[in-house]
Amino acid sequence: MTAAAGRVLILIPAYNEEGAIASVISEVRQVLGAVDMIVADDCSTDATVSIAQSQGVRVLSMPHHLGLGGCMQAGYRLAFELGYDFVVRLDGDGQMDPRDVPKLLETLRTDGCQMVIGSRYLEGSPPYTSFSRSVGIGMFRMLLRPILGKPVRDPTSGFVGVNREALQVFSRSFPLEYPEIEALVVLRRRAFRFQEVPCRVRPRMAGTSTITPAKSFYYIVHVLLGVLVNILRFERHRWRL
Amino acid sequence: MDRLFLVASLSSVALIFMVMYSLRREHIRVEYSVSWLAAASLMLFLSRWPTGLELIGAPLGVRSPHAVLLSILVGVLLLVLYRVSLLLSHLRDNNVALAQKVAILEYRIGELAANADRR
Numbered sequence: 001m002t003a004a005a006g007r008v009l010i011l012i013p014a015y016n017e018e019g020a021i022a023s024v025i026s027e028v029r030q031v032l033g034a035v036d037m038i039v040a041d042d043c044s045t046d047a048t049v050s051i052a053q054s055q056g057v058r059v060l061s062m063p064h065h066l067g068l069g070g071c072m073q074a075g076y077r078l079a080f081e082l083g084y085d086f087v088v089r090l091d092g093d094g095q096m097d098p099r100d101v102p103k104l105l106e107t108l109r110t111d112g113c114q115m116v117i118g119s120r121y122l123e124g125s126p127p128y129t130s131f132s133r134s135v136g137i138g139m140f141r142m143l144l145r146p147i148l149g150k151p152v153r154d155p156t157s158g159f160v161g162v163n164r165e166a167l168q169v170f171s172r173s174f175p176l177e178y179p180e181i182e183a184l185v186v187l188r189r190r191a192f193r194f195q196e197v198p199c200r201v202r203p204r205m206a207g208t209s210t211i212t213p214a215k216s217f218y219y220i221v222h223v224l225l226g227v228l229v230n231i232l233r234f235e236r237h238r239w240r241l
Numbered sequence: 242m243d244r245l246f247l248v249a250s251l252s253s254v255a256l257i258f259m260v261m262y263s264l265r266r267e268h269i270r271v272e273y274s275v276s277w278l279a280a281a282s283l284m285l286f287l288s289r290w291p292t293g294l295e296l297i298g299a300p301l302g303v304r305s306p307h308a309v310l311l312s313i314l315v316g317v318l319l320l321v322l323y324r325v326s327l328l329l330s331h332l333r334d335n336n337v338a339l340a341q342k343v344a345i346l347e348y349r350i351g352e353l354a355a356n357a358d359r360r
Contacts, residue, residue: 038348060348063340074341078348176337 005109006085010035011075013068014092015042018051024094025055031098040075042066073174080171088161096159100199104161107195114166114192118159118199136220140181148188155181159199166192181223185230245307246288253285276324280317
């Protein structure tokens with residue numbers, strides 16, 4: 001997609017998604033036509049890379065497992081170097097519906113915000129959300145409200161579009177683990193804006209989620225600490241001015 | 242001599258020998274061995290000087306030199322571990338940046354090769 005509206009890249013982070021990656025790629029093509037697409041593979045041990053390549057998609061292969069944040073940042077860095085104006089992240093597990101990508105792009109182009117979140121909670125809760133997940137997201141909403149200066153309905157969404165300004169920031173500074181919430185705070189520190197648009201969410205096409213209760217607890221502690229550190233850095237800079 | 246002090250002295254000497262051996266075999270770099278050698282030397286010195294431990298403990302209200310020695314040991318180990326965590330974090334950041342660069346360069350090389358093949 002290289003229209004006057006700006007060059008668009010669909011960035012698909014994937015780790016062991018051999019069961020879903022082909023469907024995700026073909027769905028994106030059905031919706032967006034010949035859009036540029038890169039699969040950022042986080043050193044999968046299954047056939048994810050070969051399947052993506054057989055679909056004619058270029059793969060950015062990490063030399064070893066970096067985690068989602070490290071893998072995403074590599075994709076953002078490459079997209080920035082290649083001169084893309086807009087990048088939409090679409091997870092390789094097929095939970096996000098590519099039919100919502102045009103909505104994200106349209107908002108990025110018309111609103112002037114630096115980041116658009118495909119929100120699963122703008123039109124009620126999706127049917128696949130567990131109680132504990134809902135509680136966690138509710139807690140993060142309350143925490144982020146005063147920090148971001150506006151409410152955010154779905155701070156943990158991995159369905160995100162960014163423009164070139166945000167791309168430049170993320171290519172330099174991006175949280176390595178659990179990046180979604182911290183990325184919002186990183187943008188806020190630069191006085192960037194974000195918008196949310198409603199999106200559809202589906203169950204995983206294949207494979208199983210690696211989220212366990214212990215990991216969820218670690219996630220909460222890690223993200224809280226990350227947000228706190230970001231705020232302290234931001235405040236330190238403000239006090240220096 | 243008190244048995245605990247003797248064990249502390251022997252352990253410190255053993256640690257110094259272990260670090261020196263690792264240095265000789267190039268299993269540990271000089272800059273990372275310094276903190277372990279300093280910690281072992283301090284423990285050796287203190288375990289041979291119970292009067293000094295009593296002097297250190299007196300203002301803190303700790304009468305037992307054994308408790309002072311163990312407290313210092315724990316404190317020193319925490320400092321060494323903290324330094325190791327700092328180094329690990331630095332290495333991890335560098336490692337991620339390097340891996341990202343390798344991935345991007347590999348991608349760009351693949352693109353160039355594909356373009357050359359098309360010509």
